[in-house]
Amino acid sequence: MPEAIASINEFVVKFANVNGSGSASANELFARSILRMGVPVSPRNIFPSNIQGLPTWYEVRVSEKGYLGRRGGTDMLVAMNPQTWKQDVAELSPGGYLFYDSTRPMPRSMFREDVNVIGVPLTAICNATYTDARQRQLFKNIIYIGALSILLDIDPAVIERLFGEQYKGKEALIGANKKALQLGRDWATQNLDPNLCKLKVRAADNVGDRIFMEGNAAAALGCVYGGATVCAWYPITPSSSMAEAFQSYCKRYRHEKETGEAKYAIVQAEDELASIGMVIGAGWNGARAFTSTSGPGISLMTEFIGLAYFAEVPAVIVNVQRGGPSTGMPTRTQQADLLSCAYASNGDTKHILLFPEDPRECFSMSADALDLAERLQTPIFVMTDLDIGMNQRLCKPLEWDDSRRYDRGKVMTAAELEAGKDFGRYLDVDGDGIPFRTYPGTHETRGAYFTRGTTKDRYARYSEDGNVYVDNMERLERKFDTAKSLVPQPIRRDASQTTKLGVLYFGSTSPAMDEALDLLSEDGKHVNAMRLRAFPFPESVRNFILEHDMVFLVEQNRDGQMRTMMISELEIDPARIVPVLHYDGTPITGQFIAGAIGAKIEELKVVSLERAVS
């Protein structure tokens, strides 16, 4: 017998499936049942650019300690896809468990000596029970969940409750699923050694009131709560589910009681050129509007984004980042659109970026972005990514303060115009760089203006005068400075011991960083941490860098894009910021971060300069 990995509540199960086989809901059921037992899980979809037939994986990390980042490595493989068998089996950790459909005998050479093989004749069980081909396919997934529940000690009552919730009112479906689950459990009980699998789930109390949600849905809900009325979008992975979620939330919560009419407008545009155009048109006309997209969409929107910057039109753009252009890597995650968003467009432009760490912040920052866009009259980017957007993540419950009022920014009213208040569309009346605007149709004779890109004076009159241009550009820069105090501020967490080392990170790196900091500290390496939540960087970011001898900056891109922004915006010596980069399309892990930072710290320790020369 090979060695067997033993662990209670700390392990990784990877499901290898075929796209379109109905495995997704069964796998989610698996993850959710463990959650319901009070043990935190973090599942991740690894999927190809395909609808049916190609391989897809679902990786569930079980962690009573609460680590929600990707761990790396596989302790148990549920190998349901012959196409990827070799690769999947090769990735299994020594002493791990290979769970497979043993209906057809397989040659010894297909297995490994150093892993524990668990064969369950899933197809045979299905064929003996069901005659319908689709049922055979779908219930096979539930049968393996049943067998796994025996092997891992997952409480069947919890799974049955989940069936009840999922198929509420459809008693026949509940019964059929319970039956399939029981088939798997019965076979495993009768045929498998109960001590074969040493990975176990034990009920705990570490989930609390946390919710389990995808970032895209949370961002959509943030737009509902934040008062967005216009959504214009174009389908693109991994952002499409955000607009779809907005639609379904609006259907539920945004109809006139008496007439049933919609208090929102959603347009699936012909392309991203049009979707951002509609958002800008709506923003110009006083409605809160957003679009959701990903990198290539940003590229197409870029000219318009520049216009919105110069013409000072509110717009919210949720960028669910992915890998590069074209198809393939785009179903993987990255944080590689920082520069293309921060400086999107021609001319001197700078934009405000927000970096949510999880679905909860996708919700709050989307709502905040709608306020900021109107307060600052400029495009605001919510920079999420595939890892947050398309995976269910455990996070604190969403919160809304009912006393909160939308910040509609500086809008001059008909009454103010009537009273003779001076209106200059690009006039800096308060010294914060933010001018007043009027909505079209406000007043019969006052407050109308012509919106243009660059060529206008403080009163929106056409002017090609260089001084007038410079005057306007300086005001826009003042406005950008104002933004620093309005955006979500960074969150600092100091190490338990004094240290001259710091680490900066942002977005979906957050759960991996939590783990990395623990790993480092267990290894006697102490690092102060700061999580960036927005660009432009507030002064506290500069101070953090300057008070440390060296600061690591963790990013999920090749070029150290955040580092580039930091060096140029804060005029920091590049030597002070050490890049830690991960960009192979998989979500970053705590092990990777701790390894990279730990190695750098060891390098520093080698010999001090003083000792070297003495």
Place this chain on the structure above:
Amino acid sequence: MTYIAKPKLHHPSLPKNDVGYTRRDYDGAISTLCAGCGHDSISAAIVQACFELSIEPHRVAKLSGIGCSSKAPTYFLGNSHGFNTVHGRMPSVLTGANLANRDLIYMGVSGDGDSASIGLGQFAHLMRRGVNMTYIVMNNGVYGLTKGQFSATADKGSVAKKGAVNRDAGIDLASMAIIMGATFVARSFSGDKTQLVPLIKAAISHPGAAILDVVSPCVAFNNHAGSTKSYDFVRDHNEAVNRLDFITGSAPLTADYAPGETVDVPQAGSTLRLRKITPDYDPADKAGALAFIEQKNHAGEVATGLLYLDPLPKDLHANMNTTKRPLNTLDEADLCPGSSVLDRINASLR
């Protein structure tokens, strides 16, 4: 159109319309287009149409793309909000603006480069969505601001000022609009104000996507022999299918429909009285309209007048069943489901 500076004050005896404005209240800034530019005539026609329709200027939002035509909105309706957007993309910005506030009157001004080349996609999609607006193309077959390149509406075989012959087929925006689902499609000529003004009035009153393709000669780059968009050419080859009288209020329907006579078409609170010139032309017949336009194009003539009309269109808001209240007036009470709903959502996610 305004091409000479005029004093702000005007004679008290200037006639006022039903909402108390004089024609001068519809003027804009002084035009910077070339003297004799067709676009200035169209601007003047827009001013006259809005004055005669008794539209309050501030209830109009005028949007444009980029190009000579797209500069024109500065030169009319100075008390309206305007937006000079990006090249070829006025339709999307206007669509968004319309979604935000369905109560304003939307006028999009574009050119042939703006709408038939870079903006052909947005032009088409605006029509198929049925955005309630008036889309005026100031069509001169040439890029003016970049000095004389052919545009996509230039006819095959037409000759540029410097002698180049256009080898590509021209795009007929009127046919295109009909195919894409516009519910009011007309063509006119900037040099024929008596035809143009009533068409603009009818288009503004049309509760759906209305497009007016107005041939508007470019005196600087496309007004020479060999051009099919010159003053002389269009005057000689203008084939008007009908003449339009625009009647506000509900007028009685004329039942007889004899050739050469008139037919009244009611349209949301107004009536379009068509004086037929081409006896058998029926603007309600989509396929017939397309065939007629194509036939005239083939013969080297320009079909003008009201080419296609669906008098009872459903616009984008109707299709989406949006609230009658402008979306930009809704507040937290309307839009935010509140914390108790959020508690329920949280509970469903555990």
